[in-house]
Amino acid sequence: MIQAVVDGVLTGGVYALMAAGLTLIFGVMDIINVAQGIFVVLGAYLSYVLSVHLGIDLFVGLLITMPAMFVVGVVVQWVFISRLGERERTAMSILATYAIAIMIEGILGLVFSDNYVELNAWYVTRSYHVFGFYLPYIYVFGFVLAAVLLGAIYLMLYKTRFGASVRASLQDRSAARLVGVNVDRVATITFGIGVAVTAAGGMVYGATNSFNPNTGYDLISRLLTIVILGGLGSIGGALGAAVCMLVLEDVVAVVWSPVWAPFVFFAALVVVLSVRPTGLFGRSSARAQ
């Protein structure tokens, strides 16, 4: 039981990282990136290629995969998203990123086939043994990694000039543009960052779960649930919701049955939204649209 709570907190940190990318993109650009799930899987496959074929350690490999995913994000934003009309961006973006997601799924299927694979390293199979709990190294390392990256995003948002432009765009795009923020550039870089964090999320996910090109659906439905529960556009909300949900899922898996654990996820969404349509940590109703 307590073991389940600890596991939930540790994996929740990783989901928080992936969800933070999603909610950051929504906040700045009003775009719901349905491809976030498949980007996580793409990140996992990149780590897989580096570790299996080039023998590069998973964490060291992030130095390559994160910039690579950043470039992927920037290219996707520049080629597809930025060309969508200014009106109705959100609905259009859902359709466009969904299309991008199934294209990437198809490409991954062509390259890697549908067989499940897992990432391996010495720290994947071993665990700490503390106070009678088993803490797999990879959970702990993954949590630390997520915390570091989330801290970096926080510092970037609140301590840098660029972060100030991001927050200005979050609050009001046109007002930000009026005071001289290059909103398009901010949007492109934000999209890149939002996608780059999936490289890290994907690596940890791939090391703790087996995955294939279809795994993206499962991931995106969880991530969307987390982001909606946290209130669209709220990074703190995404963190809270991610940890809450993963703890809840792990506890249900132990107390009830692992089969029904994912179901709780969506049941929580339905219940919370019936009571509070803006999500648990939702801000003003304007954003809750």
Next chain:
Amino acid sequence: MRRVPSVVGGRNLKAGGLAAAMAVLIVFPLVFTNPTVTSIAVFTLLFMASATAWNVFSGYTGYVSLGHATFFGTGAYLFAIVAMRFNLSAGSSLFALVPVAGVAAMVVAVPFGLVALRTRRHTFVVITIAVFFIFQMLAFNLGITQGSSGIQVPTPNWSPWTFNNPFYYVSLGIVVFATAVSYFLRRSVLGLQLLAIREDEDRARGLGVPAGKAKLTAFVLSALPVGMAGAVYAYFLGQIFPQFAFSPLFDLSVVLMALFGGIGTIAGPLLGALLLESLQQYFTFQFSNGDLYLVIYGGLFLAVLLLLPRGVIPTVTDYLSRRRARRSSAPAARDSLTQPIGEPRTSPIAIVTGKAP
């Protein structure tokens, strides 16, 4: 319709065109008897019905639903479960279950709509995705659906050469029904209310439109033909599995078909489904590689979004009426069958979703 219309006016021309299209559709399986061709035709008709039904809700209200596969799967599973539990023997009488499956989809749509429609457009899309995954998960995990091993549906022992024909005509019936719903809804008070919601929900509310009731009614109504299509699909395939009955590609396909043909129009989803689904089935028969197909499909979708964002029919009719207007220098009348009511917006999704906040 043997009488040749004396005046070649819009209305008569349209009625004649409709009659001709119906005649072609009715004769089709008698002319093209190749089972491969008629099987493609059955799938195409099922998607024409589904895309039209999707449009009844999403096209008219502007609330994009990515969860209509829930209704498709519900219809398919109801059909399969009832046929299995009661040991029903295969035959034409089994088609009587099709409307029942449609009603079951409507029953599911009521609580689904009550929860999802509490939110506005963006969140609504996400919730429809989430509810869809709940149902897929239920199909995988419930005892009654037999999980991932799926359910076998009894197969009629009809002659292989005409095997597809009963399925064809039942599917055609669903298409006609869905189109009739779409057509009459559009001309009803409820249809006007839905379009008002699409244009500006807050103002519509202010003017006394019962927005919640109207949206829920359209949502439940649009579930009916989709559930029926799902039942025919299950019967036609002879077995169903959770991942095919509740398929994310189904959700995406109906949106793409409606978008491609022209969202909010009556003929658009029909035409979009006719073109895309027959093409897709042809591809599946030609290349069995599903992954390559995903890439092509995604690429096509993106191309439509970026290059033809208003859909084929509105683009073509606009072009034609502009040319006609140039020739006769008179303002061309808008065709209610092919044009969304109200001022055409610059972006298609303006038509899809109404106004962004």
